[in-house]
Amino acid sequence: xxxxxxxxxxxxxxxEDLLEALAEGLAAMAGGARDTDTVNAVFRAVHSVxxxxxxxxxxxxxxxxxxxxxxxxxxxxxxLDLTPEVMHTMQRSADHLADLVEAARNEDxxxxxxxxxxxxxxxxxxxAEPEPFDMGDTPFDFAVIPLDFGNDPAPGAPAGHVIRFRxxxxxxxxxxxxxxxxxxxxxxxxxxxxxxxxxxxxWDGPDAxxxxxxxxxxxxTQESATVLQEIFEFVDGLCELxxxxxxxALVPATLPPAMAAPPPPPAPGPEVxxxxxxxxxxxxxxxxxxxxxxxxxxxxxxxxxxxVDRLINSVGELIIxxxxxxxxLQDMAxxxxxxxxxxxxxxxxxxxxIQEAVMAIRAQPVKPLFQRMSRILREAAEATGKSARLVxxxxxxxxxxxxxxxxxxxxMHMIRNAxxxxxxxxxxxxxxxxxxxxxxxxxxxxxxxxVIITIRDDGAGLNRPRILDIARRKGLxxxxxxxxxxxxxxxxxxxxxxxxASVSNLSGRGVGLDVVRNAVTALGGRISIASVPGQxxxxxxxxxxxxxxxxxxxxxxxxxxxxxxxxxxxxxxRPAPGDLHRVGTDDSLLSIRGRFxxxxxxxxxxxxxxxxxxxxxxxxxxxxGENQSQCALVVDAVHDQRQVVIKGLDSNYGQVPGVSAAxxxxxxxxxxxxxxxxxAAHRASPAATAVPRPSLFHPDVHHGQx
Amino acid sequence: MANTDLAETDLEFVTFSAGGQSFSIxxxxxxxxxxxxxxxxxxxxPDEVLGVMNLRGSxxxxxxxxxxxxxxxxxESSRNVVVIAMHGSQTVGLLVEAVSEILSVxxxxxxxxxxxxxxxxxxxxxxxxxxxxGMTRVIDLAAVVQPRGKVAA
Numbered sequence: 095x096x097x098x099x100x101x102x103x104x105x106x107x108x109x110e111d112l113l114e115a116l117a118e119g120l121a122a123m124a125g126g127a128r129d130t131d132t133v134n135a136v137f138r139a140v141h142s143v144x145x146x147x148x149x150x151x152x153x154x155x156x157x158x159x160x161x162x163x164x165x166x167x168x169x170x171x172x173x174l175d176l177t178p179e180v181m182h183t184m185q186r187s188a189d190h191l192a193d194l195v196e197a198a199r200n201e202d203x204x205x206x207x208x209x210x211x212x213x214x215x216x217x218x219x220x221x222a223e224p225e226p227f228d229m230g231d232t233p234f235d236f237a238v239i240p241l242d243f244g245n246d247p248a249p250g251a252p253a254g255h256v257i258r259f260r261x262x263x264x265x266x267x268x269x270x271x272x273x274x275x276x277x278x279x280x281x282x283x284x285x286x287x288x289x290x291x292x293x294x295x296x297w298d299g300p301d302a303x304x305x306x307x308x309x310x311x312x313x314x315t316q317e318s319a320t321v322l323q324e325i326f327e328f329v330d331g332l333c334e335l336x337x338x339x340x341x342x343a344l345v346p347a348t349l350p351p352a353m354a355a356p357p358p359p360p361a362p363g364p365e366v367x368x369x370x371x372x373x374x375x376x377x378x379x380x381x382x383x384x385x386x387x388x389x390x391x392x393x394x395x396x397x398x399x400x401x402v403d404r405l406i407n408s409v410g411e412l413i414i415x416x417x418x419x420x421x422x423l424q425d426m427a428x429x430x431x432x433x434x435x436x437x438x439x440x441x442x443x444x445x446x447x448i449q450e451a452v453m454a455i456r457a458q459p460v461k462p463l464f465q466r467m468s469r470i471l472r473e474a475a476e477a478t479g480k481s482a483r484l485v486x487x488x489x490x491x492x493x494x495x496x497x498x499x500x501x502x503x504x505x506m507h508m509i510r511n512a513x514x515x516x517x518x519x520x521x522x523x524x525x526x527x528x529x530x531x532x533x534x535x536x537x538x539x540x541x542x543x544x545v546i547i548t549i550r551d552d553g554a555g556l557n558r559p560r561i562l563d564i565a566r567r568k569g570l571x572x573x574x575x576x577x578x579x580x581x582x583x584x585x586x587x588x589x590x591x592x593x594x595a596s597v598s599n600l601s602g603r604g605v606g607l608d609v610v611r612n613a614v615t616a617l618g619g620r621i622s623i624a625s626v627p628g629q630x631x632x633x634x635x636x637x638x639x640x641x642x643x644x645x646x647x648x649x650x651x652x653x654x655x656x657x658x659x660x661x662x663x664x665x666x667x668r669p670a671p672g673d674l675h676r677v678g679t680d681d682s683l684l685s686i687r688g689r690f691x692x693x694x695x696x697x698x699x700x701x702x703x704x705x706x707x708x709x710x711x712x713x714x715x716x717x718x719g720e721n722q723s724q725c726a727l728v729v730d731a732v733h734d735q736r737q738v739v740i741k742g743l744d745s746n747y748g749q750v751p752g753v754s755a756a757x758x759x760x761x762x763x764x765x766x767x768x769x770x771x772x773x774a775a776h777r778a779s780p781a782a783t784a785v786p787r788p789s790l791f792h793p794d795v796h797h798g799q800x
Numbered sequence: 801m802a803n804t805d806l807a808e809t810d811l812e813f814v815t816f817s818a819g820g821q822s823f824s825i826x827x828x829x830x831x832x833x834x835x836x837x838x839x840x841x842x843x844x845x846p847d848e849v850l851g852v853m854n855l856r857g858s859x860x861x862x863x864x865x866x867x868x869x870x871x872x873x874x875x876e877s878s879r880n881v882v883v884i885a886m887h888g889s890q891t892v893g894l895l896v897e898a899v900s901e902i903l904s905v906x907x908x909x910x911x912x913x914x915x916x917x918x919x920x921x922x923x924x925x926x927x928x929x930x931x932x933x934g935m936t937r938v939i940d941l942a943a944v945v946q947p948r949g950k951v952a953a
Contacts, residue, residue, distance in 0.1 A: 411857045654840065700843035743842075746891050747852065747861040751844050756852060756859045764840040764852050764859055 105146045106199045107396070112139045113192050117465045120185050123176065124483070130170070137166045143191065152198045158209055161216045162187050168220060183215045189469045254283065254315050254340035255322060260293070260308035265332035276309060278325045283315035314340065399495070402455050409445075409452045410643075410739040416445045417760035453640050456496070460538045460547075461489035463498050467509050467536055474513035481520050481531040482513050491538035493545050494640045497617055501547070501637070504610040508549050508633055509534065511607070516551035516631050526628065528552065544661060545639055550632040556625040558582045565591070583623045587611045615771065617641070618659070618754065636661075646738045646757070646767065647715070650731040652702035655765045657738055657757055658715060662770045664724070666732055667714040684714060684726045691716070693726040699773050700752055717770040725774040740767065811910070813903045813929070815936045816883060816896040818874065819866030822936040823896070824903060824929065829885045829941055833899055836880040847873070850895060855884065861945075862893040868944055869920055887941045894944075903936065905929055910938060
């Protein structure tokens with residue numbers, strides 16, 4: 095049953111899009127949007143899920159979608175007010191619908207009582223007796239959906255018109271040519287023309303002058319009926335003209351049998367939101383740019399990820415190959431205007447272009463990820479009895495697919511955290527003069543080669559004395575340690591740290607912010623925290639745009655060429671003799687702008703202690719670790735800055751402390767990519783000072799059991 | 801018929817010398833044999849891990865087989881070769897002094913490793929095969945490249 099299963103796969107893929115559209119529409123409605131387009135889009139999404147589910151006999155899904163749809167219909171027709179309670183039910187129902195789809199996809203069955211309670215909630219909305227539902231008539235019951243699409247159809251529906259045109263005698267008498275009119279219609283989009291001969295008079299009859307021809311034109315276009323009417327303006331009154339939206343015309347019953355349009359092409363109906371139908375909406379010419387853009391998805395292609403990755407690998411090789419050729423040429427000391435040099439420069443630019451284009455394939459907007467978070471927020475709010483809303487911005491920011499996938503769990507945890515720990519209860523909020531409903535703002539933006547994700551709540555802010563108190567009790571900091579605010583905030587990222595006074599349903603699962611931080615670090619990103627008492631807490635995650643290439647500073651360490659990620663370097667410093675101050679035998683501090691910053695000898699930290707390779711005048715790279723802790727890395731020389739292709743060490747070898755990955759240099763040699771955070775943290779390994787402060791942010795530190 | 805039976809039970813090994821001893825590895829695991837080229841050392845690596853080299857864009861760790869068996873590191877020589885071998889999806893290189901021959905033997909000619917004192921040998925040698933002038937040790941690639949304990953933190 096391969097074909098069946100592939101159709102099934104397509105259905106579930108489409109469901110993803112539909113559920114996304116549903117979530118988006120509901121979010122707009124929750125934000126106050128009441129326009130028919132939005133409500134229709136929501137209705138259509140549910141309806142399309144139902145239609146598709148019916149074809150696969152997914153009874154649970156159909157039954158639930160049907161009831162959901164009924165409530166949406168009531169909202170659309172205005173018989174049901176969209177109160178906050180109803181809105182809440184709608185959103186929860188959308189969540190449940192997503193669950194049902196997921197269950198159907200995995201061929202699971204959800205516990206019936208769960209569906210029952212959701213169904214009951216929907217019935218409460220209707221304030222009516224539960225509507226009897228007969229599965230039997232559903233699969234093929236593609237009833238007329240009286241939607242007012244105007245000239246702006248929702249995605250999933252082929253847009254266009256059916257034009258029935260029958261010239262009268264006068265038309266021909268005035269010298270008009272139906273052929274030209276039909277051609278003008280045809281110019282607006284794909285058009286099927288059917289000739290209607292039913293009114294053809296008897297050839298032998300007396301009235302040979304009465305025209306007997308009629309045409310039915312089935313036009314797919316985004317143009318409005320007005321545009322069509324303009325075409326026929328000159329023959330106004332000279333013909334019978336009837337223009338109906340394609341949508342309505344799809345239902346055969348509305349067509350007089352004699353004028354029946356040719357059978358529609360396979361599956362054009364709204365019930366199967368086929369990708370082609372999505373494509374049809376692409377040239378949405380409706381005014382009001384933004385909404386049109388948001389609603390009309392561009393045509394897309396689903397490609398096996400392996401193929402893309404193979405391409406990315408090859409392009410990586412191409413870049414390396416180009417660098418090798420360039421280096422060889424340089425070694426040959428050709429004149430800089432030599433033909434070959436110029437061609438190689440073109441090659442370089444071309445290779446970069448290809449690389450960027452290929453990387454863009456993997457880039458995806460964070461929108462679906464953010465939409466999933468609104469569900470997490472609702473569930474968290476429900477579980478904690480708090481009232482919260484999610485405001486997202488920058489949803490169209492594009493990030494590498496892998497980054498998005500691996501960000502889902504940390505983000506989920508942080509949203510829960512923000513609701514559970516960040517926001518106060520409604521009473522406390524009102525007492526503090528705030529809106530009883532807390533707001534969590536989730537945003538994404540591109541900033542100089544990175545993606546910045548922020549999660550901000552308008553809660554009470556971090557309770558620093560309490561955090562410090564807990565950390566002391568758990569032995570995470572020395573009792574007499576005097577920590578700056580940022581350092582106290584940083585304690586939250588320590589393994590096992592939890593500030594929840596009581597173990598709630600949400601926290602206490604053994605997942606702490608340390609896990610979040612590890613996940614972000616594993617992606618080559620960083621996380622920081624900022625908090626203002628009484629106003630809220632903000633987490634900022636900074637991530638690389640892609641996991642395949644990065645900008646690096648090429649340096650020498652103990653005779654080895656290595657790469658340091660540019661993103662972590664604040665500045666390079668050539669210290670004056672008086673700038674370095676030794677502390678004890680091994681450590682030294684760098685004095686810079688009146689501050690003292692610890693230094694780390696990279697060679698020694700990596701265990702490369704070849705004294706002969708020591709440079710007489712080392713350079714320092716000032717790097718910033720998590721939570722703004724700075725540290726200066728000692729290297730022998732800094733060469734240049736270039737984009738490097740990241741090659742993992744994990745697959746063939748394993749993890750190397752202090753090294754995040756490797757890359758291939760222009761000469762074909764491998765250079766290691768350093769992990770400045772790990773090296774900086776390494777500084778405070780066991781033998782190091784007794785002062786606990788530097789080690790606070792080391793992921794491997796386990797002071798005592800908790 | 802006898803020939804067919806023999807062919808089915810025949811195993812092929814690539815034999816090579818490392819640290820003055822003869823070792824062999826199932827030919828199915830060998831991808832290619834390359835000349836030695838300088839590697840990039842890895843920090844905190846065990847003694848036998850010489851570093852990583854670039855094999856057509858992949859980063860391949862190179863193990864000194866002699867050092868892995870507790871013998872002295874293979875001295876640098878232009879005759880040295882790297883046996884590129886695959887274990888599952890993992891590709892590694894083994895630095896050896898020289899590749900000797902391809903050995904085709906019946907399964908019954910592989911003897912179990914005699915009870916030796918060395919842990920390394922017990923864990924990484926699956927058997928021995930007698931050859932003309934002595935014997936060759938059949939190595940278990942998975943055990944050879946397995947990280948031993950925790951690397952120094």
